[in-house]
Amino acid sequence: MPTPITYYNVELVQFWRGRNERGLANPLHWAIHVPTGHGIGNTYHLLGDSETYTVEYRRQRPHVEPSAWRxxxxxxxxxxxxxGEFERDISRVHIIWDDPAWNSQNWVWDVLRHLRHRGFDISWELYLGMLQTQMCCLVEAWEYGHINL
Incomplete structure (x- = not known):
């Protein structure tokens, strides 16, 4: 009898980044997280700014900043x-430099689309506007204490 295949969920996760100098909330930081065990997983996210972006892979660790999770x-x-193939495909996603309107949210969306087109099981029902709405609802749920990490 063949060994059953183990699957991990692929999650879009967001983190609070504080407020800017004018007191407005910064855009939430989006990352891709693959939970692989109780409280740990692999997180793939974009670090830096429009001139210094780099992709970080955090393997078998808790969320990047649990207190900032939203x-x-x-x-x-x-x-x-x-x-391994999943990670290699993430590394192939193009980073947009020197565009202040482009950020981790755009990168995550580009990664999800790329993975989907490469044959990974990423929902075809997703589109950017729906993800933005879903993530806004999650922030509100967190603020009202309806969800926690």
Whole structure:
């Protein structure tokens, strides 16, 4: 009898980044998180600014900043034996330099679309506006104490 395939969820996760000098909330930081065990997983996210962006891979660790967590949303799944390929495909997603309107949210959306087109099990029902709405609802749920990490 063949060994069953192990799958991990693929989540879109967001983190609070504080307020700017005018007191306005900064855009929430989006990342891709693949929970692989109780309280740990692999997080893939964009660091830096429009001149210094780099992609960080955090493997088998808790969320980047648990106190800044503001919600997670399942967007698909990945077979455990395909995690290496999943990461290689993430590294192939183009980064937009010197555009102040482009940020981690745009990068995550580009990654999800790329993974989907490469045959990974990322929901075809997703589109950017829906993800933005879902993530806004999660922030409100967090603010009202309806969700926590």
């Amino acid at each position: 919600g997670s949303f399942k967007v698909g799944r990945v077979a455990a034996h395909r995690l």
